[in-house]
Amino acid sequence: xxxxxxxxxxxxxxxxxxxxxxxxxxxxxxxxxxxxxxxxxxxxxxxxxxxxxxxxxxxxxxxxxxxxxxxxxxxxxxxxxxxxxxxxxxxxxxxxxxxxxxxxxxxxxxxxxxxxxxxxxxxxxxxxxxxxxxxxxxxxxxxxxxxxxxxxxxxxxxxxxxxxxxxxxxxxxxxxxxxxxxxxxxxxxxxxxxxxxxxxx
Numbered sequence: 001x002x003x004x005x006x007x008x009x010x011x012x013x014x015x016x017x018x019x020x021x022x023x024x025x026x027x028x029x030x031x032x033x034x035x036x037x038x039x040x041x042x043x044x045x046x047x048x049x050x051x052x053x054x055x056x057x058x059x060x061x062x063x064x065x066x067x068x069x070x071x072x073x074x075x076x077x078x079x080x081x082x083x084x085x086x087x088x089x090x091x092x093x094x095x096x097x098x099x100x101x102x103x104x105x106x107x108x109x110x111x112x113x114x115x116x117x118x119x120x121x122x123x124x125x126x127x128x129x130x131x132x133x134x135x136x137x138x139x140x141x142x143x144x145x146x147x148x149x150x151x152x153x154x155x156x157x158x159x160x161x162x163x164x165x166x167x168x169x170x171x172x173x174x175x176x177x178x179x180x181x182x183x184x185x186x187x188x189x190x191x192x193x194x195x196x197x198x199x200x201x
Contacts, residue, residue, distance in 0.1 A: 021098035
């Protein structure tokens with residue numbers, strides 16, 4: 001029972017870290033029910049202390065790893081005596097941790113998307129600009145870049161780059177006396193043919 005309980009708590013930690021609050025809470029409830037409600041064999045004081053200690057560690061470590069203030073929770077832990085109280089505290093903390101994790105992930109993704117966008121704006125005129133180029137330079141996985149860009153900006157990376165190049169070329173056509181060949185090279189196309197093809201879309 002104890003071994004299963006501890007394994008279950010580790011699974012609950014994993015679910016919590018992946019943002020699955022309801023699944024984590026359901027699992028915690030099932031651990032409590034299995035060990036303290038349906039268990040026909042009364043657990044020893046030592047076994048209860050092990051589970052209690054593991055619960056406390058789970059609560060505190062999950063919060064501390066995610067920069068969540070635990071002052072109030074620590075006070076609750078100090079005054080709590082029964083196992084049902086420990087499980088209640090853990091279930092109360094899980095949604096807070098999941099929300100904090102979600103906010104942290106969203107912030108990280110927004111920062112990554114902004115970094116990618118700035119790189120594109122600074123390098124759109126480089127004909128070698130590609131997902132692979134960005135991946136190598138910024139250290140992001142190509143699939144991650146593609147998915148993140150589409151999710152954040154609502155269009156494919158290649159579509160956005162082509163639009164930017166066309167917009168820049170239109171500005172140069174209106175505001176300069178550059179030849180079409182030079183404009184094409186200046187906005188990242190390798191030939192007049194590829195530039196005209198993109199311009200006609």
